[in-house]
Amino acid sequence: MTRYKNVNGVRxxxxxxxxxxxxxxEAEAVIRIQNKADAQIAADAKxxxxxxxxxxxxxxxxxxxxLTGA
Amino acid sequence: MAYIGKIPLAGAFRKCDAITTSSTATYNLTxxxxxxxxxxxxxxxxxxxxxIQAPTSAYTIAxxxxxxxxxxxxxxxxxxxxxxxDVLSIGTPSDDSINSNHYVDGSIDTAHIADDQITLAKMxxxxxxxxxxxxxxxxxxxxxxGSDGQVLTSTGAGSPPAFEAAxxxxxxxxxxxxxSSGTATVDFSHGSGGVVFDSTYNAYLFIxxxxxxxxxxxxxxxxxxxxxxxxxxxxxxxxxxxxRRSGGADMNHNSASDSVIDCTSNNIGNGVVETVSMQLWFHxxxxxxxxxxxxxxxxxxxxxxxxxxxxSMGSNSSTSAIxxxxxxxxxxxxxxxxxxxFGVKNS
Numbered sequence: 001m002t003r004y005k006n007v008n009g010v011r012x013x014x015x016x017x018x019x020x021x022x023x024x025x026e027a028e029a030v031i032r033i034q035n036k037a038d039a040q041i042a043a044d045a046k047x048x049x050x051x052x053x054x055x056x057x058x059x060x061x062x063x064x065x066x067l068t069g070a
Numbered sequence: 071m072a073y074i075g076k077i078p079l080a081g082a083f084r085k086c087d088a089i090t091t092s093s094t095a096t097y098n099l100t101x102x103x104x105x106x107x108x109x110x111x112x113x114x115x116x117x118x119x120x121x122i123q124a125p126t127s128a129y130t131i132a133x134x135x136x137x138x139x140x141x142x143x144x145x146x147x148x149x150x151x152x153x154x155x156d157v158l159s160i161g162t163p164s165d166d167s168i169n170s171n172h173y174v175d176g177s178i179d180t181a182h183i184a185d186d187q188i189t190l191a192k193m194x195x196x197x198x199x200x201x202x203x204x205x206x207x208x209x210x211x212x213x214x215x216g217s218d219g220q221v222l223t224s225t226g227a228g229s230p231p232a233f234e235a236a237x238x239x240x241x242x243x244x245x246x247x248x249x250s251s252g253t254a255t256v257d258f259s260h261g262s263g264g265v266v267f268d269s270t271y272n273a274y275l276f277i278x279x280x281x282x283x284x285x286x287x288x289x290x291x292x293x294x295x296x297x298x299x300x301x302x303x304x305x306x307x308x309x310x311x312x313x314r315r316s317g318g319a320d321m322n323h324n325s326a327s328d329s330v331i332d333c334t335s336n337n338i339g340n341g342v343v344e345t346v347s348m349q350l351w352f353h354x355x356x357x358x359x360x361x362x363x364x365x366x367x368x369x370x371x372x373x374x375x376x377x378x379x380x381x382s383m384g385s386n387s388s389t390s391a392i393x394x395x396x397x398x399x400x401x402x403x404x405x406x407x408x409x410x411x412f413g414v415k416n417s
Binding site: 003004005006007008009010011014021022025026028029030032033036037039040043044047069 | 258318320329402
């Protein structure tokens with residue numbers, strides 16, 4: 001699919017070189033997206049396990065929220 | 071001063087009908103059998119028995135009658151009575167027969183100029199760019215024309231306004247780009263289309279509104295150019311986010327070495343209502359002493375429908391002057407949104 005860039009308000013078709021660069025950028029972005037999602041999942045999991053450990057110590061949800069913000 | 075008494079008919083010279091005298095002093099005045107009323111005795115030439123009569127002493131005028139100072143007899147002969155109009159009046163001039171030579175210089179007063187009659191073409195010529203104001207004496211005065219970029223300012227009471235340098239500091243709108251169909255990147259680069267991206271301004275502010283991705287779950291990214299948009303740096307970027315998502319999750323990400331600046335702490339959804347809006351400050355892009363810094367605030371709806379707020383920063387390790395920026399989603403197109411660029415001067 002032909003790509004376009006908008007430069008200072010003017011819509012311009014990508015050159016072949018720009019298409020190649022953009023293909024590479026999108027391939028990198030896919031990896032970055034996955035890494036970001038994985039990091040968020042890991043952070044959420046750690047947060048959940050930490051919260052559970054606090055509960056096991058006897059803290060209620062309100063106390064945990066005041067301590068952790070979540 | 072207004073005329074006292076009945077205004078004479080201008081230019082009317084009329085000979086009265088013949089009068090048959092009798093033993094009375096009063097006689098009707100008619101012209102062609104129609105009663106006439108001279109304005110005064112002085113407006114009549116009366117000949118009686120071959121002698122011109124003195125006005126007011128030999129006769130008076132009362133309406134449409136002449137009253138001799140004594141009764142006449144049937145032997146007396148009124149030779150003629152000539153009624154004079156206003157002999158000093160020129161009467162009613164013909165249309166378009168009076169020119170300015172017949173007016174006393176400076177004699178046309180305000181009352182003789184109707185409202186809304188002075189057109190621009192009738193005004194004296196001035197200098198291109200001047201405006202008309204009033205001076206301290208209340209007289210019209212020309213101001214200006216000033217020079218390019220100056221603004222008209224008040225100089226206070228008793229003094230005409232003046233063209234002066236615009237106040238220093240503030241925002242200058244440079245460009246708004248509106249996207250309504252698939253576009254891979256939105257670029258602002260120095261030197262064309264009204265975009266200035268150099269040391270002219272102390273900082274640049276970008277306002278991005280309702281930016282919507284074609285693909286789902288995509289980060290919004292930023293890269294820099296050091297050659298006015300001919301190419302964009304693909305390494306040396308760093309960023310850090312502090313985000314919060316509805317539902318309570320913190321969303322903090324950072325990178326010290328990446329190929330882009332990731333502008334948002336979560337990926338943006340492509341549902342119709344899922345977009346990102348943000349403001350981005352680019353500080354001193356021409357500064358060659360340190361790394362270039364951008365600071366950002368964003369509001370977005372992610373691909374899970376959560377509302378996400380992010381405070382973030384981005385940078386590139388280049389010390390070259392940055393002369394262009396490129397906004398894009400990680401993959402796919404931007405299919406709608408507006409991007410506005412302001413230059414900000416400190417003074």
